[in-house]
Amino acid sequence: MTASSTRRTSAVRSRLAAAGAIAVAGALLLTGCGDQTKDKDAGSGSASAISAPLADKLPQDIRNKGKIRVGSDIAYAPVEYKDSAGKVVGLDPDLADALGKQLGVTFDFQNGTFDGLLTGLRSDRYDMAMSAMTDNKNRQEGVDPDSGKKVGEGVDFVDYLTAGVSIYTRKGDTKGITTWDDLCGKKLAVQRGTTSEDLAKQQAKKCPSGKKLAIEPFDDNQQAQTRLRSGGADAVSADFPVAAYAVKTSGGGKDFEIVGEQVEAAPYGIAVAKGDTQLRDALQAAMDAIIANGEYQKILEKWGAQDGALKKSVINGGK
Known part of the structure; x- marks a missing residue:
C-alpha cells in the first residue's frame, strides 16, 4: 500500500546581562523587529515557521494555512492506524511529524479508502497522499494496471522506504x-x-x-x-x-x-499531484533532512521498519 501533526509556537527569549539600560532597550527593540518581519513573511502560520529551516521551500498558500492535508487509509497498522484513544499513530504519522518540524507546518491526516486516495488528490481534496503507497510506473503515469488504459494524469512520488x-x-x-x-x-x-x-x-x-x-x-x-x-x-x-x-x-x-x-x-512514496513541483521538492528536502539528522532512523526502528531504510529520498524511483 503497496499509504495518515505538530503545532509550532516559538518565541525568542533572551537573557540580557545588566550592561546598561540603553543597551538592553536596543537589544529588545532589535529582537522585536526581527520577529515582526518573520511573522509578516510567513503568513498566518508564521510563529511556527520561524524556527523551521525549510519553511520557505513550501508554496505560500500552504505556509499561510500552516497545514498540509494528507489523504490516508488509516487502517494499515503499523504504518498508519488509530490507537485505543482514537489518535492517528504509526510510521507515517511519526515521519510526517518530523517533516513538519523541518517545514513549519502540521500534517493533517484525513481518512479515506486506499483505492480512492489518488482520486482525492486529483480533485484537490488532499494536498498529498501518504499511506504505504507503492511507487510504480502505473501510478506515476495514471495507468490502470488491469486494462493498461490511461485513467488520470498520474502523480509524482517522494520515496521514503522500501518494502x-x-x-x-x-x-x-x-x-x-x-x-x-x-x-x-x-x-x-x-x-x-x-x-x-x-x-x-x-x-x-x-x-x-x-x-x-x-x-x-x-x-x-x-x-x-x-x-x-x-x-x-x-x-x-x-x-x-x-x-x-x-x-x-x-x-x-x-x-x-x-x-x-x-x-x-519496491519503494513507498508520498504522492503529490503532477505539476505541484514546489510541494514535491519541499517534501523531498525535508525527508533528506530527517535522514541526515538521524530522526528518520529512530522512527523506523520504533516501528520495526529499519530494514527498509533509504540513504536518500528520490523522486519517482519506482519501476
Whole structure:
C-alpha cells in the first residue's frame, strides 16, 4: 500500500546581562523587529515557521494555512492506524511529524479508502497522499494496471522506504502455502487497490485449469484479517511491515504466521499531484533532512521498519 501533526509556537527569549539600560532597550527593540518581519513573511502560520529551516521551500498558500492535508487509509497498522484513544499513530504519522518540524507546518491526516486516495488528490481534496503507497510506473503515469488504459494524469512520488509483499495464514494451518504458485486452488484476501491485489490478479492468470485462485478484495486490511481469522480465506497478502505487525499482535501472536519470502520489494512514496513541483521538492528536502539528522532512523526502528531504510529520498524511483 503497496499509504495518515505538530503545532509550532516559538518565541525568542533572551537573557540580557545588566550592561546598561540603553543597551538592553536596543537589544529588545532589535529582537522585536526581527520577529515582526518573520511573522509578516510567513503568513498566518508564521510563529511556527520561524524556527523551521525549510519553511520557505513550501508554496505560500500552504505556509499561510500552516497545514498540509494528507489523504490516508488509516487502517494499515503499523504504518498508519488509530490507537485505543482514537489518535492517528504509526510510521507515517511519526515521519510526517518530523517533516513538519523541518517545514513549519502540521500534517493533517484525513481518512479515506486506499483505492480512492489518488482520486482525492486529483480533485484537490488532499494536498498529498501518504499511506504505504507503492511507487510504480502505473501510478506515476495514471495507468490502470488491469486494462493498461490511461485513467488520470498520474502523480509524482517522494520515496521514503522500501518494502516487499508477504503472505500470511492462520497459525499452524498454512494449507501448504509457501510461494505464490501455491495459492492456486486457494482463496486469498487482499486490500482493494493495493500491490497485493495486482500480484494476485497476475498469479490467477498463471494458475492451471481446475486450480483457480479466488481473490477477495476488501476496503481495508483489517477486514481481510477478519476474513482469514474466521476461516473464510486461506491466506492474506499485504506489505511486509503490515503482515509482520499482524503476525506479532493479532491474538497475542497466536493467530497468524508469515509463509515464504517477501517479493516485489519496491519503494513507498508520498504522492503529490503532477505539476505541484514546489510541494514535491519541499517534501523531498525535508525527508533528506530527517535522514541526515538521524530522526528518520529512530522512527523506523520504533516501528520495526529499519530494514527498509533509504540513504536518500528520490523522486519517482519506482519501476
